[in-house]
Amino acid sequence: MTHDTGNGTSPNRGKVSHMATNDSVRPRAASEVKSWDIEADVVVTGYGGAGAGAAIEAARAGADTLVLERAGGVGGASGLSGGYVYTGGGTALQKACGIQDTPENFYNHLIASTGPTSGPSPATHVERCQVYCEEGVSYFDWLVSFGIPYKERFFDGPTWQSPADYGLTWSGGENAYPWNELATPAPRAHVAYLEPGTSVSPEAGPGQVVLKHLSSGAEALGVRTELDIRVERLVTESDGRVVGVVARRYGEEVTVRARRGVVLTAGGFLTNPEMMAQFAPPAYGTFLVGTEGDDGRGIKIAQALGADVQLMDRAEVSVMIDAPLLWPSIVVNQQGQRFVNEDTYGGRVGQHILYRQDGKAFAVFDEEIFENYPEEGRLFPQQPTWVCETIEELEKEAGFPPGALQATIDYYNKHAANGEDPQFHKKAQYLRPLKSPFAAFPVTKELGSFGCFTIGGLRTKATGEVLHVDGEPIPGLYAGGRTASGIPAWGYLSGSSLGDAIFFGRKAGASAANFKG
């Protein structure tokens, strides 16, 4: 199974040659580096989507480019992902599928769904979303230029993971409330095509299709790659400029000079339990979606230079309930109240539960919904924990306050009968009064209901420059992917992490190649 989030599916599957240790993340002075073992113009640290994008653009800008990867192969969390790239504005694929979209419409959806829900979007987030949307069409063309295959078919059904022979799908609640009132709904998950019969596994899923084509393209451009090598520290001149890295391979220290710049694309911090507890307790104890490489070191070695971080508390939160079951069901909290339209993006449902509902909710449905939940294509097969003739019985068994779930269902059913959901605005096609026998199961961390990865990280400009806490770029230092804070911010969309990683990785690589010092 692959995962819908545009990121990885399975924790700790990356083959990593060296575990993180407690050695210092502080920089080494260039004056202390006696000799350089390897040299390049641009050194990219981590070969996932962001690293691939950075390497390609650095090489195209004429830089002698080297990628250092901890694991034994290309991919990172991007390689484990479902291969969704969130882009739009009227891409060739959208047009081929008959979908209308414009950069403005794309932006209206993106800023609303990824910005804060209380308070304005910061200027840096606005700028990043603007650039991302303005260049959405050419971004897709760029992906295609590397031979990544896309089927010109749009999947319009309820799912977190479209069937293999569809290239475009909904992945961010675009056609659900409230986003459907803020922008004209358009599907924007551009899904790499996986040959039929190919096992959908982390080793050969759609995310790996994307990485295979991008890394082939990078290789054709002369990008060099070193595997099984872990970046441990940055090397700085006395004026603060970053001029290389200290790495480790099979226990041996390796010094790597970067004549123009270093691009940090080393993933997030989900396999660092101390950082997870410190920053993101809601995601702590969930199914962690990434590789061992996501140990936070890429973030810390920049912070040691005074780099700023942001949104360290935020995480992507997939809820592991299949859409065909979830969307016609209701999801209620411990008080028996609904709190979100169930037909929205599953990552939004998940974030609501972990960040707003103390990590516990219940899916409540009925026999008819369960019978219509197709066995084929189930990603997260789920059976009812309770089946009851009456809501009163279900309240007792599941521990709801007496009468509370009944009141919720009375209100829901009354309006669902008219195809309406005045409180949460679920679409009419998923509205039907629930009727006996009723069923439910709990949705909690302990039951493995959530898949998470971190989305906070280094504060960067849209150019990929890493910002010092004084607001100025740190010379010679760039970042992308989940080492940086990007498009996924307060909210999330499937494909926005991989999409952001490649896109802003490209910006970072080009910026590094063009850095004059």
Place this chain on the structure above:
Amino acid sequence: MTHDTGNGTSPNRGKVSHMATNDSVRPRAASEVKSWDIEADVVVTGYGGAGAGAAIEAARAGADTLVLERAGGVGGASGLSGGYVYTGGGTALQKACGIQDTPENFYNHLIASTGPTSGPSPATHVERCQVYCEEGVSYFDWLVSFGIPYKERFFDGPTWQSPADYGLTWSGGENAYPWNELATPAPRAHVAYLEPGTSVSPEAGPGQVVLKHLSSGAEALGVRTELDIRVERLVTESDGRVVGVVARRYGEEVTVRARRGVVLTAGGFLTNPEMMAQFAPPAYGTFLVGTEGDDGRGIKIAQALGADVQLMDRAEVSVMIDAPLLWPSIVVNQQGQRFVNEDTYGGRVGQHILYRQDGKAFAVFDEEIFENYPEEGRLFPQQPTWVCETIEELEKEAGFPPGALQATIDYYNKHAANGEDPQFHKKAQYLRPLKSPFAAFPVTKELGSFGCFTIGGLRTKATGEVLHVDGEPIPGLYAGGRTASGIPAWGYLSGSSLGDAIFFGRKAGASAANFKG
């Protein structure tokens, strides 16, 4: 009026000699400091509660101690506060008021109410709460030893601000759900006594009573003070040790040597709009509770050395509705649903609205509740926006989904008639069925319903040592108050910020004085 939060009431009232500029927050090398204008063993940067605690303990440990304060007088946000110190475990004042409490009981409440609501408390937070509770009794004795007056009277009524002649009051929902089930309720806000007739103003409120006595004590111990001087940068040796600060007074640069250590007690970042937008959009646009000095510079100059930060997204959120009105009312979200027991601590209601309910809620009550809302002692006089004969009418006027508020009130009234609140567990004494005529007003940022200050900051040990991102202390650097992340974390209690500031300020001052280099 003073504020209940154990912090300030009014933004921007501190008299600050120099505004923040965009000059660098990066450290200056000691080798570049030609001469020191002032020298001391321990240099404390900011004279609020944390600075006072630090100065006293540094001086007692034998250090020649100097406090640098930006404003023209002692106080900071602590001086603007209501003078609440949250402590317990069986203090002399608790005993004199007949209140039973133990350090264990104190801890059980504190960790539950300040820790994350989904996921475990990080080890650092557990340790900090343990130390704070173990030493709660001696902490109060220490405050009294400086002559801070406390009336041995317990105020048991509904309020955010006890009358002047009461020394002990509830301030953290101790006797409300869910905390009343996790620990034996005990009031723990120790409120400094303000002479009758003294105008309750920022210049002479209870917070200033605390600061006056502590600063007098510091002076008696030989602590020196420089006012109207703003700390701009740290000074570091080549090995990273902090050995002084660069400050500015009336446009002139002043170099200050710290032979043993620097203690950062310079407040939070609420007057830095860029940082507020970057980190804490929910609190952006609220009534900001602090002084101009809370510009984040104390945090940034440490980050520039690689110091770690945490909980930068979190804020204290007072809801500006008087307790006698709020507690018997119901508070509902835009869907017409209740979401918290209204008789809990007002800071909890506020955090729920800004962090979980998209910043908008409604207080709904009836004529009888409003008639019983005493005019005397109102902190936040509030009139109904809507008065309606029926809930249906109120739903239309206030824009609720049809029937949703009615369903909420039907459920509430049915159980309130029996003195029960099965969903949110409000206490029986505040439960009564709401009856016509009904009234309501909205609770939003735009209407000034919230007072906020930031509670994220530098990651420190309970000793006050500032931690580098590699987990090791930065030699010679200490922090306390809202420059650091402390007891106020995911949740808040009135008096926990001032209480934490003085308490861990003391630890920081003692640690700095004892630093051997």
